[in-house]
Amino acid sequence: MKQVAVIKFNHKKVNVNDFTIFCIKNTKCNLVDDIKDVVVNGCRYLFVVKAGHGFWDESIFDDCIAEMDIAVKGDENFYCIDLGRTSLEEFKKIKRSGFSFNITSRLFFCHPETDPEAVLRLQNDFDKKVKPFLKPFKDEFIKAYDNLRRGYYVINTETTVDQSLTNEFETLIAVCGGIKTILLLGKHNFNNETKVLMFDVSEAAIEWQLYLRDKWTGDVDQYDDLNKQFHNDHQHYLPINALPLKQWIKTNNISADHIKQCWKRYKSLEVHFLKLDVHKDKEELIKFSNNGDTYFWLSNCFLMHQNVFSKGIKGSVQIQNDWIKDFKKRSSSSCVFDVGFKLI
Numbered sequence: 001m002k003q004v005a006v007i008k009f010n011h012k013k014v015n016v017n018d019f020t021i022f023c024i025k026n027t028k029c030n031l032v033d034d035i036k037d038v039v040v041n042g043c044r045y046l047f048v049v050k051a052g053h054g055f056w057d058e059s060i061f062d063d064c065i066a067e068m069d070i071a072v073k074g075d076e077n078f079y080c081i082d083l084g085r086t087s088l089e090e091f092k093k094i095k096r097s098g099f100s101f102n103i104t105s106r107l108f109f110c111h112p113e114t115d116p117e118a119v120l121r122l123q124n125d126f127d128k129k130v131k132p133f134l135k136p137f138k139d140e141f142i143k144a145y146d147n148l149r150r151g152y153y154v155i156n157t158e159t160t161v162d163q164s165l166t167n168e169f170e171t172l173i174a175v176c177g178g179i180k181t182i183l184l185l186g187k188h189n190f191n192n193e194t195k196v197l198m199f200d201v202s203e204a205a206i207e208w209q210l211y212l213r214d215k216w217t218g219d220v221d222q223y224d225d226l227n228k229q230f231h232n233d234h235q236h237y238l239p240i241n242a243l244p245l246k247q248w249i250k251t252n253n254i255s256a257d258h259i260k261q262c263w264k265r266y267k268s269l270e271v272h273f274l275k276l277d278v279h280k281d282k283e284e285l286i287k288f289s290n291n292g293d294t295y296f297w298l299s300n301c302f303l304m305h306q307n308v309f310s311k312g313i314k315g316s317v318q319i320q321n322d323w324i325k326d327f328k329k330r331s332s333s334s335c336v337f338d339v340g341f342k343l344i
Contacts, residue, residue: 043083044082044083044084045061045065045068045080045081045082045083046080046081046083046088047061047064047078047079047080048074048078048079048080048081049077049078060103063102063103064080064099064103065080067099067100067103068080068082070082070085070094070096070097071085071086071091071094072086072091072094072096073096073097073098073099074096074098074099075096075098079096118130118131122138122141123141126138126141126142126145144304146238147238147240148201148202148304149201149202149203149204150202150203150204150236150237150238151202151204151205151237151238151239151240152176152177152202152204152205152207152208152237152238152239152240153176153177153178153205153240153241154178154208154227154239154240154241154242154243155178155179155241155242155243155245155248156177156178156179156180156241156248157241158180158299158300158340158341159180159252160180160183160184160187161338161340161341161342161343165189165336165343166189167189167293167295167334167336168189168190168191168293169189169190169194169292169293169294169295169336170193170194170195170291170292170293170294170333171194171195171196171197171288171289171291171292171293171294171295171333172184172185172190172194172195172196172197172294172295172296172297173196173197173199173285173288173289173294173295173296173297174196174197174198174199174296174297175198175199175200175205175297175298175299175301176198176199176200176202176205176206176208176209176273177200177205177299178241179245179259179262180297181196181198181266181297182259182262182263182266183254183259183262184295184297185262185265185266185269186258186261186262186265186266189295190265190295192265192268192269194269195270195288195291195292196269196270196271196272197271197272197274197285197288198271198272198273198274199273199274199275199276199281199285200275200276201275201276201277201278203275204234204237204238206273206274206275207234207237208230208237209273210273211226211230212226213266213267213271216263217263218259218260218261218262218263218264218267219256219260220245220246220249220256220259221246223245224244224245224246227239227242245259272288278298278301278302278323282323282327285327286327286330286331289327289331289332289333289335290331290332290333291333292333293333293334293335294331294333294334294335294336295335295336295338296327296335296336296337296338297338298320298324298337298338298339298340299338299339299340300339300340301320302316302317302319302320302323302339303316303317303320307319320339321344324337324344
C-alpha cells in the first residue's frame with residue numbers, strides 16, 4: 001500500500017497551477033483546486049500544502065508521520081491527514097495541533113527552477129513586471145525583504161552553541177539579535193578586554209540593541225517592559241519572536257541571575273555598532289577580526305529567504321561555506337564561526 005500522497009491545494013480558488021509547478025523542486029505531487037478533487041488511491045497519509053508555500057526534501061514526511069499522534073496535524077498552509085483515523089469527509093471537524101519545531105524550522109521556500117533570470121532581476125528592482133504565475137512569488141519576495149529591512153529579533157530563536165570550546169577569544173563579531181551576544185560574552189572564552197562589534201543589515205535590529213544597552217539593567221522582568229515601550233515608540237518596525245524573556249530563559253534552562261551577570265560583563269565592554277551587509281561589507285568585518293582571535297556569530301545570514309529564493313538551500317549553504325573559507329584565509333586572526341546550529 002502506498003503510504004504517502006502529497007497534494008498542492010489552492011485555498012484561494014484561483015488558477016495558480018503554473019506557480020505551483022514552479023514551486024516544486026524534487027518532490028512529485030498531484031495538483032488540485034479543491035479537497036473534494038483528491039483521489040486517495042489507498043494512501044494512509046495525505047499531506048496538503050497551500051499553493052505557493054514551501055516545499056522540502058521528502059525525508060521531512062517521515063518525521064511528520066512520526067509525530068502523528070492525532071488524526072490531523074499542521075496549520076492552514078501545511079497539514080497532514082491520517083486517513084487511518086479519519087476521512088476526507090470528516091477531517092475538517094477535528095481539532096488539530098501543530099508540528100514540533102523540528103518540523104516547522106525546516107520549512108523553506110524552494111529554489112525557483114522556472115524563469116530564474118526574472119527572480120534575479122527582482123532582487124535588484126521590485127518594480128520589475130513579472131509573468132502572472134510569478135506574481136505570488138514576487139509578493140513573498142517583497143515581504144521577506146521588508147522583514148529583513150524593518151525586522152528585529154526581540155528574543156533569539158537559537159541558543160548558544162555549546163561544543164565545550166576551550167579557545168580564548170580577543171574579539172567577538174555578532175549580528176544584532178536578541179540577547180545571544182550578551183550570553184556569549186558571559187562565557188569563559190571571553191574576558192574584560194574583549195573587543196566587540198555588533199552589526200546588522202536591519203536598522204531596526206541595531207536600534208533595538210542600542211535601546212537595550214542604554215535602558216536595560218539586566219533585570220528579566222524589565223526586559224519585557226522595554227520591549228513593549230520600544231514597540232510603542234517604533235511601530236514601523238517589525239518585532240520578531242517577541243516572547244517573554246522569563247519564558248525563554250525557563251525553556252533554555254538559564255537563570256535570571258546568570259542573565260544579569262552576563263549583562264554586567266557586556267556593559268563593561270566597549271561595543272561598536274555598525275550597519276553592515278555580509279555580502280557587501282566583508283572587508284570591514286575582516287578588518288575588525290584582525291584585532292585578535294575571533295568568535296563570529298554569523299547566525300543564518302546566508303539562509304535568509306532572499307538567498308533561498310534565488311539559490312536554494314544547498315546553494316545558500318555553499319555560498320556561506322565559501323564566504324567563511326575566504327574570510328578565514330584573509331583574516332590575520334584565527335576565526336570560529338557560529339552559524340546558529342554548529343561551529344565552523
